[in-house]
Amino acid sequence: MMESGQQTQRLDPKGVAYAVVAFLIWGVLPLYWKMLSSVGAIEVLMHRILWSFAFTATLVLFRGQWKEARAVLIDPAKRRVVVLGAILIGLNWGIYIWAVMADQVVQTSLGYYINPLLSVLLGILAFRERLNFWQLVSFALAFAGVLVITVQHGKVPWISLSLALCFGLYGMIKKKAKIESAISLMLETATLLPLALGYLVYLQFRGTTSFGSSMGTTALLTLSGVLTAMPLLWFSQATQRIPLSTVGFTQYFTPTMMLIIGVVLYKEPFTRGHLLGFVLIWIALAVFSLSQLAWMHKFQPKWSGRSSAM
Numbered sequence: 001m002m003e004s005g006q007q008t009q010r011l012d013p014k015g016v017a018y019a020v021v022a023f024l025i026w027g028v029l030p031l032y033w034k035m036l037s038s039v040g041a042i043e044v045l046m047h048r049i050l051w052s053f054a055f056t057a058t059l060v061l062f063r064g065q066w067k068e069a070r071a072v073l074i075d076p077a078k079r080r081v082v083v084l085g086a087i088l089i090g091l092n093w094g095i096y097i098w099a100v101m102a103d104q105v106v107q108t109s110l111g112y113y114i115n116p117l118l119s120v121l122l123g124i125l126a127f128r129e130r131l132n133f134w135q136l137v138s139f140a141l142a143f144a145g146v147l148v149i150t151v152q153h154g155k156v157p158w159i160s161l162s163l164a165l166c167f168g169l170y171g172m173i174k175k176k177a178k179i180e181s182a183i184s185l186m187l188e189t190a191t192l193l194p195l196a197l198g199y200l201v202y203l204q205f206r207g208t209t210s211f212g213s214s215m216g217t218t219a220l221l222t223l224s225g226v227l228t229a230m231p232l233l234w235f236s237q238a239t240q241r242i243p244l245s246t247v248g249f250t251q252y253f254t255p256t257m258m259l260i261i262g263v264v265l266y267k268e269p270f271t272r273g274h275l276l277g278f279v280l281i282w283i284a285l286a287v288f289s290l291s292q293l294a295w296m297h298k299f300q301p302k303w304s305g306r307s308s309a310m
Helices: 013-034 041-063 066-073 076-101 105-127 133-153 158-177 181-206 215-241 244-250 253-265 272-290 294-299
Strands: none
Touching (some): 013 253, 041 066, 041 181, 041 215, 076 158, 076 181, 105 158, 105 253, 133 272, 181 215
16 A cells, blocks of 8 residues: 555556456356356355365466465464364355345445455454544444444344455455465365365255256356456455555445445335435545545644544
């Protein structure tokens, strides 16, 4: 991320393209999972784990990264991170797929709007990072937005908060471990693979498996691994080529597209209360993004100082 007062650096077009394509694919994934609604969320999740492992294992083999993968496995601390990461990403995928199939795309979009702010909050708790006045204001606005949506919804938006929390914790532990993305995803899906294979074999013996029922369904289930891994790898390339501030801006393509898909295409409820809540969150994100610029510090109260700890 650019330091305060630093001049804007020239962006690498390839880096921007990697980021945009990754977030656009993540944004349209609800359309993909909707096409598999007849299969069922659990079976789709298990196939996603299976084919993600198959694709990333092939990629690691092709790149000659098996030694690096083995080094991760023999490191007890990194091995624990892999197991915890597998649990968190499995929960995130499962809740997300189920929510899309249950016509809760708007809630998933809210979760991914909240995620960046929650990730920063986790950074404060885990890494003792500090916030300035405007960043504290952004958190207050985001909290107000979630509160408005909670009142409108009549209950806590647990889908949104669960998605944000799982992915936020996942990002936090990955930041500590610093494992290459393809190796990390391969090992995480390998950890979940016995569960996935066990469930899919169970369905096969019962004669209720959807795999092989039609060419279209089989192709969609198989390609879920590629659609899971490739955006992650492109995202990793983007973070290496362009400032994190640019990556942070483009990440909002994903929940915005989800919101449009949920409201426009699938006609999910979106009342004035929802609109007010989302507007507060959008303002919070804008304030948070601007808060990292040097000139914004001139407009914060003198009593707040340069930064505030939460």
